[in-house]
Amino acid sequence: MHSPHQPSPPTAAEIDDEASDLPGAAVLNAPPAPFALDQAQALLLQHYGLQAQFSPLSGERDANFLVTPEHGPRAMLKISHPLESPLVADFQTQALRYLAQSDPSLPVQRLWPTLEGADAVLLPCPGGQTRVMRLFSYLEGxxxxxxxxxxxxxxxxxxxxxxxxxxxxxxxxxxxxxxxxxxxxxxxxxxxxxxxxxxxxxxxxxxxxxxxxxxxxxxxxxxxxxxxxxxxxxxxxxxxxxxxxxxxxxxxxxxxxxxxxxxxxxxxxxxxxxxxxxxxxxxxxxxxxxxxxxxxxxxxxxxxxxxxxxxxxxxxxxxxxxxxxxxxxxxxxxxxxxxxxxxxxxxxxxxxxxxxxxxxxxxxxxxxxxx
Incomplete structure (x- = not known):
């Protein structure tokens, strides 16, 4: 029997319903969407012409990898979550491009263009979803x-x-x-x-x-x-x-x-x-x-x-x-x-x-x- 001062444990349906007014709640509770390391390495070579050592980096939603080329600076490969709209990812991309012009000395990441000069690569996923792959400079500190x-x-x-x-x-x-x-x-x-x-x-x-x-x-x-x-x-x-x-x-x-x-x-x-x-x-x-x-x-x-x-x-x-x-x-x-x-x-x-x-x-x- 529950104490009158303690709420009874909610059901799964009740938990979801409680967040119905919270904008974008589905993204917060989406399970992680990992990405195979060998597949990420192949995509890096295909779209950026880079061969490098890979190691996973933490991230709440995206799949992130530390990229360490044999020569040159380290970078970070980011592959967005399938539930994140490519439009949202592009907002971040355009913000970095904007900051590079408005205050180039700000210590933010820089985008590395693909071999074709693009800011990002769109990766089709099962179910019609799309993941956005981008390569950023790696900030030391x-x-x-x-x-x-x-x-x-x-x-x-x-x-x-x-x-x-x-x-x-x-x-x-x-x-x-x-x-x-x-x-x-x-x-x-x-x-x-x-x-x-x-x-x-x-x-x-x-x-x-x-x-x-x-x-x-x-x-x-x-x-x-x-x-x-x-x-x-x-x-x-x-x-x-x-x-x-x-x-x-x-x-x-x-x-x-x-x-x-x-x-x-x-x-x-x-x-x-x-x-x-x-x-x-x-x-x-x-x-x-x-x-x-x-x-x-x-x-x-x-x-x-x-x-x-x-x-x-x-x-x-x-x-x-x-x-x-x-x-x-x-x-x-x-x-x-x-x-x-x-x-x-x-x-x-x-x-x-x-x-x-x-x-x-x-x-x-x-x-x-x-x-």
């Missing part, structure tokens, strides 16, 4: 989760994001308006997934964050400046210089790009930089100030930022909990970021919007809006 953290590093991350956002401004693509599951604009649609949080206090904590989003941010999003954004500037997508870990040396994974309010990009990045051991809001303020030195923020953006950050954290625990319920064998991996996300949600719980707005305006040296 130390993954940020393995590096010591510091205030200087956080400032470097914020300024790099601002440079990236500034360089992406003006990019247009048909895929940019497709709804994605990790788009903060749809944070409220993840509310039903909180059923998979077993602790009632934690469920309520995440629900309060979504309440704040719906009342403090959602009504204002339509009036904010919008553009193509990275949308996943988390520490697992960043590399640092091993000899100077405070310096960002690589930006990875444009797979969650979307056209959205610019401040959403800052909210995602800031949510991964909060130090719960000290003043959480102060960490956010410092991060904003560093971003603001490169790409000035607007008062309206600062007013919604805290609610957006809390919404992103609520999405992390809600979506990962739901995915773990559908993929129990992979639950430890899917829930790996939850402890720190819960701690950050708790640190921001009960945040006074007026106080937060005042502190962020002060950090960016902007006047408070008149009432």
């Amino acid at each position: 130390l993954p940020m989760p393995q590096a010591p953290r510091s205030a200087a590093q956080r400032a470097s991350v914020a300024q790099a994001l601002a440079r990236l956002d500034r360089a992406l401004a003006g990019l247009q693509h048909p895929a940019s308006t497709l709804a994605l599951p990790w788009d903060i604009q749809y944070a409220h649609r993840a509310r039903g997934l909180l059923r998979h949080v077993p602790d009632p206090a934690r469920r309520a904590l995440a629900a309060r964050a979504l309440d704040a989003f719906e009342t403090q941010a959602l009504p204002r999003l339509a009036g904010l400046r919008r553009q193509a954004i990275h949308n996943d500037f988390n520490i697992y997508n960043l590399l640092v210089d091993p000899a100077a870990p405070e310096r960002l040396s690589g930006i990875l994974d444009l797979g969650d790009m979307v056209h959205a309010p610019l401040v959403d990009d800052l909210a995602v990045a800031a949510s991964y930089q909060i130090e719960v051991e000290r003043d959480a809001l102060g960490t956010i303020a410092d991060f904003c100030a560093a971003y603001h030195t490169v790409l000035p923020l607007q008062s309206a953006e600062l007013q919604v930022l805290p609610a957006l950050i809390r919404a992103r954290l609520a999405m992390v625990v809600a979506i990962s909990g739901w995915r773990a319920a559908r993929q129990p064998d992979n639950a430890p991996y899917l829930l790996r970021n939850n402890p720190i996300s819960w701690a950050r949600l708790q640190a921001l719980d009960g945040l006074d919007p007026a106080h937060a707005s005042a502190l962020l305006h002060q950090a960016c040296d902007l006047p408070l809006p008149s009432l």
Whole structure:
């Protein structure tokens, strides 16, 4: 018999139904689509004229390989998931081409053309699906989760994001308006997934964050400046210089790009930089100030930022909990970021919007809006 305080385990059908409002939920729960190493090697030789050693790289959806030629720099071969539309892959491709023109010094990957000069190769799959194969430069560096953290590093991350956002401004693509599951604009649609949080206090904590989003941010999003954004500037997508870990040396994974309010990009990045051991809001303020030195923020953006950050954290625990319920064998991996996300949600719980707005305006040296 179940405790009245604990929800009964949902059926598989109920689990799927709970995510019916979440954009693009099917892609999140698609099983991995591996690709045979010898077949990838043959395709590399056929389309790029390269013979190289191959080793698999981790990837949540795509099949990725580290390519080490006998001569020349290393590269990464990426073969997209069959469920990902070639249009979405092309958005990432065109973004890299755009960045190569708008800010060539940004530490992002570069595309290697095929022997025919194409950016990608379309691979037909059984069932009429298509996989997109592309070859990228390989970025060297130390993954940020393995590096010591510091205030200087956080400032470097914020300024790099601002440079990236500034360089992406003006990019247009048909895929940019497709709804994605990790788009903060749809944070409220993840509310039903909180059923998979077993602790009632934690469920309520995440629900309060979504309440704040719906009342403090959602009504204002339509009036904010919008553009193509990275949308996943988390520490697992960043590399640092091993000899100077405070310096960002690589930006990875444009797979969650979307056209959205610019401040959403800052909210995602800031949510991964909060130090719960000290003043959480102060960490956010410092991060904003560093971003603001490169790409000035607007008062309206600062007013919604805290609610957006809390919404992103609520999405992390809600979506990962739901995915773990559908993929129990992979639950430890899917829930790996939850402890720190819960701690950050708790640190921001009960945040006074007026106080937060005042502190962020002060950090960016902007006047408070008149009432």
